[in-house]
Amino acid sequence: MDLQKTYTVDEAQKKLEHYCAYQERCHKEVKSKLKEMRMIPEAIDTIMVHLIQHNYLNEERFAKTFVRGKFRIKKWGKNRLVRELKFREISTYSIDSALKEIDLDDYYKTLDDLVQKRIQQVKEKNHYKKKKKVADYLLYRGWESHLVYEKLNEYL
Known part of the structure:
Protein backbone atom coordinates (compact mmCIF):
# COMPACT_ATOMS: atom_id res chain seq x y z
CA MET A 1 0.00 0.00 0.00
CA HIS A 54 10.68 36.15 -3.34
CA ASN A 55 14.12 35.58 -4.86
CA TYR A 56 14.49 31.98 -3.68
CA LEU A 57 14.86 31.01 -7.31
CA ASN A 58 17.00 33.05 -9.69
CA GLU A 59 18.24 31.46 -12.90
CA GLU A 60 21.08 33.92 -13.51
CA ARG A 61 22.33 33.67 -9.92
CA PHE A 62 22.21 29.87 -10.17
CA ALA A 63 24.18 29.91 -13.44
CA LYS A 64 26.86 32.22 -12.01
CA THR A 65 27.26 30.14 -8.84
CA PHE A 66 27.36 26.92 -10.89
CA VAL A 67 30.02 28.27 -13.26
CA ARG A 68 32.24 29.66 -10.48
CA GLY A 69 32.02 26.43 -8.48
CA LYS A 70 32.57 23.93 -11.30
CA PHE A 71 35.40 26.00 -12.76
CA ARG A 72 37.18 26.50 -9.44
CA ILE A 73 36.65 23.03 -7.97
CA LYS A 74 36.33 20.65 -10.93
CA LYS A 75 38.38 22.77 -13.34
CA TRP A 76 35.82 22.47 -16.15
CA GLY A 77 36.31 24.38 -19.40
CA LYS A 78 33.67 26.59 -20.99
CA ASN A 79 32.30 23.91 -23.36
CA ARG A 80 31.48 21.59 -20.45
CA LEU A 81 29.99 24.43 -18.40
CA VAL A 82 27.73 25.47 -21.28
CA ARG A 83 26.69 21.87 -21.96
CA GLU A 84 25.78 21.29 -18.29
CA LEU A 85 23.83 24.55 -18.04
CA LYS A 86 21.90 23.79 -21.25
CA PHE A 87 21.06 20.37 -19.84
CA ARG A 88 19.55 22.22 -16.86
CA GLU A 89 17.50 24.33 -19.32
CA ILE A 90 19.23 27.60 -18.44
CA SER A 91 18.66 30.47 -20.90
CA THR A 92 21.41 31.56 -23.28
CA TYR A 93 21.35 35.01 -21.67
CA SER A 94 22.07 33.55 -18.21
CA ILE A 95 24.76 31.23 -19.60
CA ASP A 96 26.56 34.13 -21.31
CA SER A 97 26.27 36.26 -18.21
CA ALA A 98 27.62 33.40 -16.04
CA LEU A 99 30.63 32.76 -18.29
CA LYS A 100 31.67 36.39 -17.75
CA GLU A 101 32.30 35.40 -14.11
CA ILE A 102 35.46 33.57 -15.19
CA ASP A 103 38.54 35.77 -15.27
CA LEU A 104 40.37 35.04 -18.54
CA ASP A 105 43.80 35.09 -16.88
CA ASP A 106 42.56 32.50 -14.35
CA TYR A 107 41.08 30.47 -17.19
CA TYR A 108 44.36 30.27 -19.12
CA LYS A 109 46.38 29.71 -15.95
CA THR A 110 44.09 26.83 -14.93
CA LEU A 111 44.43 25.23 -18.37
CA ASP A 112 48.22 25.62 -18.19
CA ASP A 113 48.33 23.97 -14.74
CA LEU A 114 46.03 21.15 -15.88
CA VAL A 115 48.14 20.45 -18.97
CA GLN A 116 51.38 20.31 -16.98
CA LYS A 117 49.87 18.14 -14.25
CA ARG A 118 48.32 15.72 -16.76
CA ILE A 119 51.53 15.43 -18.77
CA GLN A 120 53.24 14.29 -15.55
CA GLN A 121 50.48 11.76 -14.81
CA VAL A 122 50.30 10.12 -18.24
CA LYS A 123 52.93 7.38 -18.36
CA GLU A 124 53.09 6.83 -22.10
CA LYS A 125 56.36 6.51 -24.01
CA ASN A 126 54.90 7.18 -27.47
CA HIS A 127 54.85 10.96 -27.98
CA TYR A 128 51.66 10.97 -30.11
CA LYS A 129 49.72 8.63 -27.82
CA LYS A 130 50.70 10.72 -24.80
CA LYS A 131 49.56 13.88 -26.57
CA LYS A 132 46.23 12.24 -27.48
CA LYS A 133 45.63 11.00 -23.92
CA VAL A 134 46.26 14.44 -22.45
CA ALA A 135 44.10 16.09 -25.12
CA ASP A 136 41.21 13.64 -24.58
CA TYR A 137 41.31 14.31 -20.84
CA LEU A 138 41.09 18.07 -21.35
CA LEU A 139 38.46 17.94 -24.11
CA TYR A 140 36.26 15.75 -21.90
CA ARG A 141 36.47 18.44 -19.24
CA GLY A 142 35.16 20.93 -21.78
CA TRP A 143 38.27 22.88 -22.72
CA GLU A 144 38.18 24.38 -26.20
CA SER A 145 40.16 22.28 -28.66
CA HIS A 146 42.17 25.15 -30.13
CA LEU A 147 43.39 26.12 -26.64
CA VAL A 148 44.16 22.50 -25.73
CA TYR A 149 46.27 21.86 -28.84
CA GLU A 150 48.00 25.24 -28.54
CA LYS A 151 49.07 24.33 -24.98
CA LEU A 152 50.06 20.77 -25.88
CA ASN A 153 52.27 22.03 -28.70
CA GLU A 154 53.95 24.32 -26.19
CA TYR A 155 54.80 21.44 -23.83
CA LEU A 156 55.01 18.30 -25.98
Whole structure:
Protein backbone atom coordinates (compact mmCIF):
# COMPACT_ATOMS: atom_id res chain seq x y z
CA MET A 1 0.00 0.00 0.00
CA ASP A 2 1.43 3.36 -1.07
CA LEU A 3 1.22 5.88 1.75
CA GLN A 4 2.90 8.79 -0.01
CA LYS A 5 2.68 12.04 1.97
CA THR A 6 0.54 14.71 0.39
CA TYR A 7 1.27 18.40 0.80
CA THR A 8 -0.87 21.50 0.81
CA VAL A 9 0.38 24.35 -1.39
CA ASP A 10 1.57 26.19 1.74
CA GLU A 11 3.46 23.17 3.08
CA ALA A 12 5.07 22.50 -0.27
CA GLN A 13 5.97 26.18 -0.61
CA LYS A 14 7.67 26.22 2.82
CA LYS A 15 9.53 23.00 2.01
CA LEU A 16 10.75 24.41 -1.31
CA GLU A 17 11.80 27.70 0.30
CA HIS A 18 14.14 25.67 2.52
CA TYR A 19 15.24 23.54 -0.44
CA CYS A 20 16.19 26.68 -2.40
CA ALA A 21 17.70 28.52 0.57
CA TYR A 22 20.01 25.57 1.32
CA GLN A 23 21.77 25.86 -2.04
CA GLU A 24 21.20 27.53 -5.41
CA ARG A 25 18.76 25.53 -7.54
CA CYS A 26 17.72 25.74 -11.17
CA HIS A 27 14.07 25.84 -12.25
CA LYS A 28 14.30 22.29 -13.61
CA GLU A 29 15.44 20.86 -10.23
CA VAL A 30 12.67 22.67 -8.35
CA LYS A 31 10.00 21.55 -10.84
CA SER A 32 11.05 17.92 -10.60
CA LYS A 33 11.11 18.17 -6.79
CA LEU A 34 7.52 19.44 -6.87
CA LYS A 35 6.50 16.62 -9.22
CA GLU A 36 8.09 14.12 -6.82
CA MET A 37 5.91 15.65 -4.11
CA ARG A 38 2.90 14.86 -6.35
CA MET A 39 1.86 18.48 -6.77
CA ILE A 40 -0.61 19.28 -9.55
CA PRO A 41 0.58 21.54 -12.42
CA GLU A 42 -1.42 24.56 -11.15
CA ALA A 43 0.18 24.25 -7.71
CA ILE A 44 3.62 23.86 -9.28
CA ASP A 45 3.14 27.08 -11.26
CA THR A 46 1.90 28.96 -8.18
CA ILE A 47 4.85 27.82 -6.07
CA MET A 48 7.39 28.51 -8.84
CA VAL A 49 6.07 32.07 -9.23
CA HIS A 50 6.25 32.57 -5.45
CA LEU A 51 9.87 31.31 -5.29
CA ILE A 52 10.93 33.56 -8.15
CA GLN A 53 9.13 36.64 -6.77
CA HIS A 54 10.68 36.15 -3.34
CA ASN A 55 14.12 35.58 -4.86
CA TYR A 56 14.49 31.98 -3.68
CA LEU A 57 14.86 31.01 -7.31
CA ASN A 58 17.00 33.05 -9.69
CA GLU A 59 18.24 31.46 -12.90
CA GLU A 60 21.08 33.92 -13.51
CA ARG A 61 22.33 33.67 -9.92
CA PHE A 62 22.21 29.87 -10.17
CA ALA A 63 24.18 29.91 -13.44
CA LYS A 64 26.86 32.22 -12.01
CA THR A 65 27.26 30.14 -8.84
CA PHE A 66 27.36 26.92 -10.89
CA VAL A 67 30.02 28.27 -13.26
CA ARG A 68 32.24 29.66 -10.48
CA GLY A 69 32.02 26.43 -8.48
CA LYS A 70 32.57 23.93 -11.30
CA PHE A 71 35.40 26.00 -12.76
CA ARG A 72 37.18 26.50 -9.44
CA ILE A 73 36.65 23.03 -7.97
CA LYS A 74 36.33 20.65 -10.93
CA LYS A 75 38.38 22.77 -13.34
CA TRP A 76 35.82 22.47 -16.15
CA GLY A 77 36.31 24.38 -19.40
CA LYS A 78 33.67 26.59 -20.99
CA ASN A 79 32.30 23.91 -23.36
CA ARG A 80 31.48 21.59 -20.45
CA LEU A 81 29.99 24.43 -18.40
CA VAL A 82 27.73 25.47 -21.28
CA ARG A 83 26.69 21.87 -21.96
CA GLU A 84 25.78 21.29 -18.29
CA LEU A 85 23.83 24.55 -18.04
CA LYS A 86 21.90 23.79 -21.25
CA PHE A 87 21.06 20.37 -19.84
CA ARG A 88 19.55 22.22 -16.86
CA GLU A 89 17.50 24.33 -19.32
CA ILE A 90 19.23 27.60 -18.44
CA SER A 91 18.66 30.47 -20.90
CA THR A 92 21.41 31.56 -23.28
CA TYR A 93 21.35 35.01 -21.67
CA SER A 94 22.07 33.55 -18.21
CA ILE A 95 24.76 31.23 -19.60
CA ASP A 96 26.56 34.13 -21.31
CA SER A 97 26.27 36.26 -18.21
CA ALA A 98 27.62 33.40 -16.04
CA LEU A 99 30.63 32.76 -18.29
CA LYS A 100 31.67 36.39 -17.75
CA GLU A 101 32.30 35.40 -14.11
CA ILE A 102 35.46 33.57 -15.19
CA ASP A 103 38.54 35.77 -15.27
CA LEU A 104 40.37 35.04 -18.54
CA ASP A 105 43.80 35.09 -16.88
CA ASP A 106 42.56 32.50 -14.35
CA TYR A 107 41.08 30.47 -17.19
CA TYR A 108 44.36 30.27 -19.12
CA LYS A 109 46.38 29.71 -15.95
CA THR A 110 44.09 26.83 -14.93
CA LEU A 111 44.43 25.23 -18.37
CA ASP A 112 48.22 25.62 -18.19
CA ASP A 113 48.33 23.97 -14.74
CA LEU A 114 46.03 21.15 -15.88
CA VAL A 115 48.14 20.45 -18.97
CA GLN A 116 51.38 20.31 -16.98
CA LYS A 117 49.87 18.14 -14.25
CA ARG A 118 48.32 15.72 -16.76
CA ILE A 119 51.53 15.43 -18.77
CA GLN A 120 53.24 14.29 -15.55
CA GLN A 121 50.48 11.76 -14.81
CA VAL A 122 50.30 10.12 -18.24
CA LYS A 123 52.93 7.38 -18.36
CA GLU A 124 53.09 6.83 -22.10
CA LYS A 125 56.36 6.51 -24.01
CA ASN A 126 54.90 7.18 -27.47
CA HIS A 127 54.85 10.96 -27.98
CA TYR A 128 51.66 10.97 -30.11
CA LYS A 129 49.72 8.63 -27.82
CA LYS A 130 50.70 10.72 -24.80
CA LYS A 131 49.56 13.88 -26.57
CA LYS A 132 46.23 12.24 -27.48
CA LYS A 133 45.63 11.00 -23.92
CA VAL A 134 46.26 14.44 -22.45
CA ALA A 135 44.10 16.09 -25.12
CA ASP A 136 41.21 13.64 -24.58
CA TYR A 137 41.31 14.31 -20.84
CA LEU A 138 41.09 18.07 -21.35
CA LEU A 139 38.46 17.94 -24.11
CA TYR A 140 36.26 15.75 -21.90
CA ARG A 141 36.47 18.44 -19.24
CA GLY A 142 35.16 20.93 -21.78
CA TRP A 143 38.27 22.88 -22.72
CA GLU A 144 38.18 24.38 -26.20
CA SER A 145 40.16 22.28 -28.66
CA HIS A 146 42.17 25.15 -30.13
CA LEU A 147 43.39 26.12 -26.64
CA VAL A 148 44.16 22.50 -25.73
CA TYR A 149 46.27 21.86 -28.84
CA GLU A 150 48.00 25.24 -28.54
CA LYS A 151 49.07 24.33 -24.98
CA LEU A 152 50.06 20.77 -25.88
CA ASN A 153 52.27 22.03 -28.70
CA GLU A 154 53.95 24.32 -26.19
CA TYR A 155 54.80 21.44 -23.83
CA LEU A 156 55.01 18.30 -25.98
